[in-house]
Amino acid sequence: MSRTAELTVPARRAPRVARPRRPKENPFSRTAAMLIMGVFTLYFLVPVWWLLVASTKSRGDLFSTNPLWFADLAFGENLTALLSYDDGVYLRWILNSLGYAGGGALVATLLAGMCGYALAKYRFPGRELIFNVVLGGVLVPATALALPLFLLFSQVQLTNTFWAVFLPSVVSPFGVYLARVFAEASVPDELLEASRIDGSGEIRTFFTVSIRLMVPALITVFLFQFVGIWNNFFLPLIMLRSDELFPVTYGLYAWNSTINQFPELRTFVLIGALLSIVPLIITFLLLQRYWRSGLGAGALKS
Numbered sequence: 001m002s003r004t005a006e007l008t009v010p011a012r013r014a015p016r017v018a019r020p021r022r023p024k025e026n027p028f029s030r031t032a033a034m035l036i037m038g039v040f041t042l043y044f045l046v047p048v049w050w051l052l053v054a055s056t057k058s059r060g061d062l063f064s065t066n067p068l069w070f071a072d073l074a075f076g077e078n079l080t081a082l083l084s085y086d087d088g089v090y091l092r093w094i095l096n097s098l099g100y101a102g103g104g105a106l107v108a109t110l111l112a113g114m115c116g117y118a119l120a121k122y123r124f125p126g127r128e129l130i131f132n133v134v135l136g137g138v139l140v141p142a143t144a145l146a147l148p149l150f151l152l153f154s155q156v157q158l159t160n161t162f163w164a165v166f167l168p169s170v171v172s173p174f175g176v177y178l179a180r181v182f183a184e185a186s187v188p189d190e191l192l193e194a195s196r197i198d199g200s201g202e203i204r205t206f207f208t209v210s211i212r213l214m215v216p217a218l219i220t221v222f223l224f225q226f227v228g229i230w231n232n233f234f235l236p237l238i239m240l241r242s243d244e245l246f247p248v249t250y251g252l253y254a255w256n257s258t259i260n261q262f263p264e265l266r267t268f269v270l271i272g273a274l275l276s277i278v279p280l281i282i283t284f285l286l287l288q289r290y291w292r293s294g295l296g297a298g299a300l301k302s
């Protein structure tokens with residue numbers, strides 16, 4: 001066959017690869033899922049909406065107008081009355097909650113990060129036993145520990161003090177678990193060996209190298225601990241007697257229990273409850289991207 005004939009032979013086409021077909025989406029299942037999510041969204045948002053609307057009403061309009069819509073706006077007057085009532089005790093409660101939740105969450109995050117890092121990167125006898133004990137602590141409800149804690153603190157005369165609420169808040173078994181899982185996944189052993197070869201000590205290695213890689217998990221621990229301490233009610237109920245030490249949750253409960261004797265407190269409880277969730281919303285909005293990545297890493301590893 002001549003060269004000219006060779007050029008006229010058509011080239012063979014590559015076989016077509018069949019593209020996988022996407023499964024058809026069932027419109028009924030999609031509608032049902034959207035409906036269920038819409039119902040649960042309303043279930044969670046309607047109480048918040050009612051609280052917002054009720055906080056803007058005067059005591060006379062609270063029961064005589066539509067509970068889910070605004071009447072004559074009296075939010076400014078309600079807020080001023082709340083902040084000035086009883087020499088501004090509500091602001092004291094907010095500061096107490098910030099101290100308990102902010103300080104306790106910060107210390108708990110540091111301790112959980114160090115413990116989880118040690119359990120992940122060091123080999124020592126009893127390591128798995130300690131970790132199993134920590135996992136057992138995750139399963140114990142906080143209310144079951146309130147009475148033993150009260151008995152212990154009463155023996156050392158620390159009840160009705162700041163430390164009675166602060167010290168139990170710095171322990172986070174779930175934080176230790178999450179820190180260990182994240183340290184195993186994100187802190188390579190080669191990096192630690194290189195740091196040791198360069199002459200860095202263990203403490204310096206943790207605070208300059210490892211902790212930067214564990215930031216998503218540590219912020220997730222901080223967020224969970226902050227919310228848990230802020231919403232903690234049973235421990236202050238048992239430990240505290242002086243209203244100057246109350247967190248905002250327990251302070252609002254104390255007001256709510258005396259509404260029959262002091263009807264003006266009803267409006268203060270409503271607007272106080274609304275203001276008390278503002279720090280939680282701000283914290284979630286600022287830390288949500290770290291929170292998502294930390295939870296995702298823990299879920300993939302576990």
